[in-house]
Amino acid sequence: MPDLGKYADTVLSAYAASIVLLVLLVVLTLWRGRKVRAEMAKLEARMPRNG
Amino acid sequence: MNLNVLWEYANPVKFMRTTERMLPFFWISAAACLVVGLVWGFFFTPEDYRQGSTVKIIYLHVPSALMAINCWLMMLVTSLVWLIRRHHVSALAAKAAAPIGIVMTLIALATGAIWGQPMWGTWWAWDPRLTSFLILFLFYLGYVALWEAIDNPDTAADLTSVLCLVGSVFALLSRYAVNFWNQGLHQGASLSLDKEENVADVFFLPLLVCIAGFVLLFIALVFYRTGTEIRARRMKALLARERVGA
Numbered sequence: 406m407p408d409l410g411k412y413a414d415t416v417l418s419a420y421a422a423s424i425v426l427l428v429l430l431v432v433l434t435l436w437r438g439r440k441v442r443a444e445m446a447k448l449e450a451r452m453p454r455n456g
Numbered sequence: 457m458n459l460n461v462l463w464e465y466a467n468p469v470k471f472m473r474t475t476e477r478m479l480p481f482f483w484i485s486a487a488a489c490l491v492v493g494l495v496w497g498f499f500f501t502p503e504d505y506r507q508g509s510t511v512k513i514i515y516l517h518v519p520s521a522l523m524a525i526n527c528w529l530m531m532l533v534t535s536l537v538w539l540i541r542r543h544h545v546s547a548l549a550a551k552a553a554a555p556i557g558i559v560m561t562l563i564a565l566a567t568g569a570i571w572g573q574p575m576w577g578t579w580w581a582w583d584p585r586l587t588s589f590l591i592l593f594l595f596y597l598g599y600v601a602l603w604e605a606i607d608n609p610d611t612a613a614d615l616t617s618v619l620c621l622v623g624s625v626f627a628l629l630s631r632y633a634v635n636f637w638n639q640g641l642h643q644g645a646s647l648s649l650d651k652e653e654n655v656a657d658v659f660f661l662p663l664l665v666c667i668a669g670f671v672l673l674f675i676a677l678v679f680y681r682t683g684t685e686i687r688a689r690r691m692k693a694l695l696a697r698e699r700v701g702a
Contacts, residue, residue, distance in 0.1 A: 407499055409509040412574060416512050419570040420498070423516040423563045427673075430559045434677055438684040445687050448694055 466543035468686045475679040482676035489669030496662040504659075513571045514655070515663060519670035521564035521589070521630075527557035527674065528592065528620070528627035531599075535617035545682065547613035548689065550620065552681035554600050556674060561593040585642040588629040595623035609689065 409416050465471045497515035504511035531553050537546035568586065569579040580586065599619055606612035655663065 407509070409512075410503070412509045415570055415574055416509050419513045419516060419567045420494075422566050422570070423520070426559050426563050426566075430556065430677070431673075434681055434684075438680055441684050441687045441691065445691050448691055448698075452694060452698070 463541075463543075466541070466545050468545055468690075471545050472683050472686060475683060479676060479679055482672050482679065486669055486672035486676050489665050489672060491669075493662050493665030493667075493669050497659075497666060501658055501662060507575060510571050510575060511659065513567050514659060515666045517564060517567040517571065518663060519667045520560045520567065522667060523670050523674050524557055524560040524564050524589070524592065525627050525631050527553050527560055528596075528623060530678070531557070531620050532624045532627070535620040538613055539617050544613075544689070545686065547609075547617070548685040549678060549682045550616070551603050551613075552685050553678050554596055554603070556677050556681070558593070558596045558600065560670075560674075561589065561596055565589060565593060583642050585630060588626050592623065592626045592630050595619070595626060599623070609692075 465474065494515055498512055501512065503509050531550040534546040534550040534553075537543055538550070565586075568589075572581070573579050599616055602616050602619060603612050606615065
């Protein structure tokens with residue numbers, strides 16, 4: 406860990422806030438993508454019987 | 457190069473097939489650049505003689521601010537393609553990009569405020585660049601809200617495209633406010649073709665790697681999210697057809 410001196414809190418909080426936001430964005434993107442993909446597969450499997 | 461080839465990607469199937477092949481490259485190279493750039497910047501760069509260790513915030517603040525503006529410009533281009541050529545993929549790409557822009561703007565505003573407190577003695581100032589960035593953030597929120605508020609997807613795409621055109625004024629203002637508004641706290645651009653104005657090399661190289669990481673991450677997210685939007689749209693159409701058939 407580098408010596409951040411008197412600004413340690415400032416630098417660490419900027420990194421923490423940014424990394425949390427970036428990780429949240431990626432996780433939510435992948436989560437929604439998988440959810441839609443699963444629902445789509447279920448629907449397409451059902452369609453030939455109905456169509 | 458024949459630019460007409462680009463229009464082939466207006467076909468959702470072709471777009472998804474091509475982007476799904478490219479996605480692993482973008483995810484992996486984005487992660488590699490971000491890890492290398494941030495570790496390099498955080499652990500292996502010196503303090504600045506004036507800013508102390510707060511200079512390390514530049515590796516998050518500059519790339520996120522850059523992407524916040526460029527994301528809106530990408531949305532502007534895809535919105536224009538929708539308005540002129542009515543390609544659904546382009547409207548959905550703009551819709552997919554907006555939440556990424558919100559996060560990028562939020563990171564730029566948050567890291568700027570956190571840096572500003574010890575350096576300027578305030579979290580916030582009504583400086584031209586900061587204010588135009590805040591307005592850009594509000595435009596992003598309005599853009600997403602408008603998509604959610606309208607049921608008909610074509611009407612939603614039309615209205616959000618117009619909103620995108622109007623918001624572009626603030627995206628450009630955010631980019632160039634420091635150049636033509638000689639007032640306010642925000643310093644000049646950190647990146648410049650003029651070597652005298654650029655940040656010192658010791659900070660510049662890891663900054664470039666971080667910017668590459670943010671750009672690659674943005675591309676990966678836009679490709680993935682656009683694919684999700686295309687599937688969601690198709691699912692809606694299939695459900696409507698199923699309801700009519702029942």
